[in-house]
Amino acid sequence: MYSEARLFIEALKLTPTELTRNPGLGEIYSGEIGHLKVIVSINPFNQRFQVAGVGTNYSTLCAMALCNEVKPDLLINAGTGGGFKSGNTSIGDTFISQGAVYYHDRRIPLPAFEDFGRGGYPTVRALVLPDILNAKTGIFSTGNSLDLSEADKSELERNNADVKDMESAAFAEVADSNGVPFLAIRTITDFVDSGRSTPEQFTSNFNHATGKLRTALMTLVSYLAEETRLIGDL
Ligand code: ADE
Numbered sequence: 001m002y003s004e005a006r007l008f009i010e011a012l013k014l015t016p017t018e019l020t021r022n023p024g025l026g027e028i029y030s031g032e033i034g035h036l037k038v039i040v041s042i043n044p045f046n047q048r049f050q051v052a053g054v055g056t057n058y059s060t061l062c063a064m065a066l067c068n069e070v071k072p073d074l075l076i077n078a079g080t081g082g083g084f085k086s087g088n089t090s091i092g093d094t095f096i097s098q099g100a101v102y103y104h105d106r107r108i109p110l111p112a113f114e115d116f117g118r119g120g121y122p123t124v125r126a127l128v129l130p131d132i133l134n135a136k137t138g139i140f141s142t143g144n145s146l147d148l149s150e151a152d153k154s155e156l157e158r159n160n161a162d163v164k165d166m167e168s169a170a171f172a173e174v175a176d177s178n179g180v181p182f183l184a185i186r187t188i189t190d191f192v193d194s195g196r197s198t199p200e201q202f203t204s205n206f207n208h209a210t211g212k213l214r215t216a217l218m219t220l221v222s223y224l225a226e227e228t229r230l231i232g233d234l
Pocket of ligand 1: 145146147164
């Protein structure tokens with residue numbers, strides 16, 4: 001969502017940019033910081049409902065356009081996420097993806113499709129970034145709902161998820177099929193297991209979490225721009 005990216009876009013003074021072959025696909029902002037080219041893509045706005053295109057559908061479109069047109073050295077999906085109180089997480093904590101990214105609402109109980117439904121797409125092994133960004137690492141799991149059904153809950157447990165979001169697995173899936181290294185970064189706005197309403201927590205903690213996200217992303221950009229970094233430096 002633009003509201004999640006706004007502070008970062010403003011702080012880096014990124015400017016609106018058009019990608020030629022996919023006009024209108026989503027808002028793109030870009031800029032150069034040292035020798036680093038930063039491109040921020042916001043999922044397309046849904047004109048019919050006049051809201052940000054959250055969830056996996058628009059994420060897939062967005063990731064595909066980025067992989068086709070930009071061919072990034074590293075694709076990062078950043079935003080907010082739900083965390084687990086029982087996992088010693090605090091609101092505003094930043095998480096970096098670790099291992100694979102899963103889906104918790106793509107249940108296809110047919111032998112050939114079960115693993116495909118669940119996913120498990122690779123992320124870059126980030127050994128240095130957790131310290132640099134003062135971030136935790138964890139397993140991310142994606143679904144198209146902000147709240148939590150019983151079925152999603154048991155899949156999240158099965159995935160050993162530390163972070164629940166609505167986009168990262170879609171980006172990871174497209175990145176994987178294009179051979180692009182992928183990383184997800186999320187700050188926690190709400191606890192999935194607190195018993196309090198998710199929308200209420202999300203709304204009241206949103207500014208705090210996006211402030212923290214901006215700090216983490218700015219630190220990441222400074223680190224990447226400092227000198228030529230390879231994926232192994234992450
Ligand atoms: N983004 C922020 N909080 C979330 C949650 N609980 N589930 C999915 N996406 C989120």
